[in-house]
Amino acid sequence: MATDSLRPESLQGKLRQLQDYSACDVSDALLKLQKIKPGEVARAGFLADIGPIPPPQTHTETGQRIAAPASTLKLVPKQSPPEVAPPAENTVPKGSHWVDLTEAGTVVVIDQPEGQKCAAVGGIMAQRMKARGVAGCVVGGRVRDMAELRHSRLPIFALGKSTVGTNAESTVYARNVPVSITGVSVLPGDIVFCDPLEGVVVIPQDLLDETLSLMPKLVSADDKIKEAVAQGMTVAEAFKAFRS
Template sequence: MGIAPELQDRLDRLREYSACDISDALLKLQKPRAGEVARAGYLADIGPIPSSSGEKVIAPACTLKLVSKNAPPSSPPPAESTVPKGSHWVDLTEPGSIVVIDQPEGQKCAAVGGIMAQRMKARGVAGCVVGGRVRDMVELQNSQLPIFALGRSTVGTNAESTVYARNIRVTITGVSVSPGDILFCDPVEGVVVIPRDLLDETLSLIPKLVADDDKVKDAVQNGMTVAEAFKTFRS
């Protein structure tokens, strides 16, 4: 099952913009709770590894949550989110999706290696975002699967991690990602998550913000001060 044509059309429209444009819109649309820092969807410090093609990857998220094998959660995951006994999570990944993996903070093992990348590519996965580490860099590059991660390792997943659940809400560098949210992976600027219920509003707002910024840039280039240009063109 791939992406519905009406959703694909909206994702194609997003491709005209940068991750910074997306965050500018989310900064206006999202309302942080008292005391929260506005993150505007940005997954801090997540960057492309050598397997990335240099092109933007934009697709709905499917998620995987890893936990420490030495200190698993006391409560079991929802039954519909478990990986059936005898199955492997990578064989359940969804074509056309970006697989988002939540790895416990501070772990030094890899959440994804060459075999996982090759299997995801074979299943038609659009990309992978790892809130943790990856390994087998040559194999990852050969897989041609766009991968974005926090860092690298030489150690396999089983050293520290075990699968808890798939397609549940996860947190990547402090930002929540739910299945179906839109991942905007820009190899130049970074990775931003657009909540699915804000996709249409984001698409509606971005053109105005970009147009306003273009007016500011033109004015500054022609000698106007930044303060005056902001006051004139940014509402």
């Protein structure tokens, strides 16, 4: 039997709470909560250099924040796919297309091999994901068909753009498997927080409750620091007073 924290209605409430915060607030919390191994650099869930594509047309067109569970897709080089096949339940059946299997209410996170110049997503893929009720798409690589992407109204975040179709370099390996986006691991079910102004942060699903609990305290402390600095206190003094 599902616990309250795993019930869909409970998760939706938590996702709505997240949208009251920025991606920076989320990373501040994860920086304190995540344990890193000696020698590792703390990433705090941040997917570096991933931004909204197409970019906003005006300075007032920023779009809405999105928070939803991840569903994942792993692409591999077309010319040298891995020798080990994925589990059968994670494959895309022969004669099917991965986009027709995307899940409503998720952010589709696509792991494209580093250095590829082709696009992982184009206009047709975006239209189909939107029709299936996908909340957004994050591509650790490139996208194309800028006018069609904008017309689809599907929030898309990526590293860059291309004019070349996926088939030039990539092939699908598996769906809903662990992936890595700019060095950050993303598991199916992790919470993807897309902030058009600040960037994309991934919250491990087992840290969602702690993140939501910690963020108000951190934001409150920062608000007090800002007020104190505006009143003439030094940053060093304010940090000591409100962050200690």
